[in-house]
Amino acid sequence: MPDILRIPPAPESPLSTPARIRMRDGVRLAADVYLPGAPEAADASPGDTILIRLPYDKSGVYCFIPLIAEYFTRRGYRVVAQDVRGKFRSEGDALLFVNEVDDGYDTLEWITRQAWSNGRVAMWGDSYYGYTQWAAAASGHPALKAIAPRVTGTQLGEPVRRTAAERVRRVEWGITYLYPLTQFFENDALHWEPDWSRRDFAAQAEEVIAQLGQRGLSYDQWYPNPVLLPRFPQGDPFAGRSVPVLHTIGWWDNCAPLSWADVAAIAERPNWEAHHYLRIEAIDHESYQLLEADGDRVAERSEAQIRALLPRTLDPALDFFEVFVRGNGRAGEVPRVSWNLAGTEEQRESATWPPAGVRTVTRYATADGALAEQPGPEATLAWRHDPADLVPSSAPDAFSFLLSLPDEAPIGERDDVLRFDSAALTADVDLAGPATARLELSSDGPVADCFVRLLDVAPDGTALRIARGQLQLLDAGTPHTLEIDLGQLGYRVRAGHRLRVHISSSDYPEFLPQTGTGADPWSWGETRITTQRTRVGGADGLALTLTVLEGALP
Structure with a gap:
């Protein structure tokens, strides 16, 4: 039997105010609200909000959301960090992907009704909490003014499906069926490692399920008899109203093929293409850089290293929101493509990708x-x-x-x-x-x-x-x-x-x-x-x- 490490929710940040946001079906999702200023003298007047919806614990050390919220509030933003449905302090079933459009809409609606909100909301985040931005945008809520998804894709995660007519398809990631057995099995995160020498992964999954004494909804949805539940209205994330997007892709991100597939889909939809801004960096999924200083290429970053990481991670989004949320500056002055020539420190700009002259x-x-x-x-x-x-x-x-x-x-x-x-x-x-x-x-x-x-x-x-x-x-x-x-x-x-x-x-x-x-x-x-x-x-x-x-x- 594998050793299973259960990771419960971390204590909520003393810089935040806890909230429970009711969804249309009565399920309550846990959120932390951060306002500018010190907690004892917070600015509760109406202002712009940044929403972060994630499954990795809004209060936890892995995603360091309290430090990110602190950085955003220093720029005058209100921040709402929310555990998605079924994760950590939020109620409901831990079901991957399928509730994020409606839950995103209902959370946006809740924000607009708060005294500290002026009705304008942006979203930021990586990976699954980049996916929740695409989902919220697909909901069509008018309060969402801009999103900044990083290292993610609208088709994130699901197993490869075989159709009768195909001869060629994608190769399945090893993580595909592990993710709903670890991150999306229940409210807590479950950390365990398969015995890679055995390779009877389905049998190992059943051993873990027996050890936990319950089945996982997301895993059973996918294996052994996959049930495809719709993620987006009309089955298309880009069928509805568009919003300005700062779309960040990493040259070494293993999810980059999903990001580039979205770039290609957006290019076929003029209303989305008109508001699409691409940023490409020499990073992997966890934001390590190719030209990382040796002292920063460590598995466990210190708080000082995380704080040093925030400007390069967050400033591009803040500059983007300054134009498209706050209306300071002109859209024509924002580069359509900003890209790093890996192996150099150069961050170049171009009107298209690939750049002209190739x-x-x-x-x-x-x-x-x-x-x-x-x-x-x-x-x-x-x-x-x-x-x-x-x-x-x-x-x-x-x-x-x-x-x-x-x-x-x-x-x-x-x-x-x-x-x-x-x-x-x-x-x-x-x-x-x-x-x-x-x-x-x-x-x-x-x-x-x-x-x-x-x-x-x-x-x-x-x-x-x-x-x-x-x-x-x-x-x-x-x-x-x-x-x-x-x-x-x-x-x-x-x-x-x-x-x-x-x-x-x-x-x-x-x-x-x-x-x-x-x-x-x-x-x-x-x-x-x-x-x-x-x-x-x-x-x-x-x-x-x-x-x-x-x-x-x-």
Whole structure:
């Protein structure tokens, strides 16, 4: 049996006033209200409010909301921090995602009726409390004037669904079914770690459920017989009234594909695109930076380190709210895209993403392990997938990739990983825009996963992952050409460095591994070793396409 650490709600901040906000169905959600000024002399006059709705304890140390609220109130904002339904001090069922539109609307309505509110509300937050902003915006409440979601997406979290007609789909995250067994099982957070060597995860889940003596609604909604409950009116988060959005994405955020999918969806909706402002930073999901000072690259940040983190985390949103909530300044003066060229301290501005002046460059994999300017002779390359010897994930925690900043070079030494290298760069090259890989894949097993990693290899041989993508091929006995999105890049590759591509069929435990027999990876079962094949050379061989802003690739 795993050791389960139960995390109850922390004491409410003495800087706040507790509130219980009644939803339309009678459920009461717990909130803390922070007003400007000292508690004994708080400014209760009408003013602008920032709402934060989260499932990680409005009073807890993990998200340090009291420190964030203090920072916001110093700028004159009223702050409402709320535990979402079923979490910590809030009533109701701990049911992922589906109540956030209505609960967001009802909370906004409550705020507008308070004596300290002037009727204008903004929202801020990361991850799930970025998702609750999209949900509140979808509710259409007129009081919501702007949102600032960070490292999140409207399709956050749910398991991958298979349809009868598809041959290709996303690879399942290892965290997918764990999240409702830890963060969203009940009011308290439950911290426990699976035995990753067993891989019979469904059985381990049932052992935990038996140990807790109750079932979890969110887990049972998803497994083993998934029930799809609607998240948004009309099934579309962008179907209704738009609001100004400062949309922050991290280059190394493992949730970034969900963010970029929202960027693409917004681009198809003129009313949202008109109010969409993009900010891209060299951060991961937990806001560690690529160029972090060594003393700040620590798992447990001190209060002093958290306070030092607040300006770079919160000031962009406050500047945005100054224009779109308070009406100070003109929308035309706010950059449509602000982006960091990773590997430098530069935060650049552009009218579009990708920025103007980029060009696409394609390099071709060769049988001798090169990335070449022209295709070489045609050849078939093979690699194995052994469910008992999986390619390891490089970072111990995918959400804090830049905390460990792993060297991925050793992974390329495995015989179940294909490796391709460019020549060394003779001058710096700036990449800015999408990266894609195209390859033909087949397997002697029924299902094959394909992972593609793009690395920056330094002269000392260490390799930093700068882009990645993965797809799952169903009915894999028949060859199929995959177009694998490696995400977006804003990155400077230095002279003397080279680019490297890794191809593999597992990345464990970040992603659930294939059994080789087609059995469900979550329940595991019978396994066997499979062999995957791809082609190099010729017009249709394995190719990498990058978007270059400055410089020339070898």
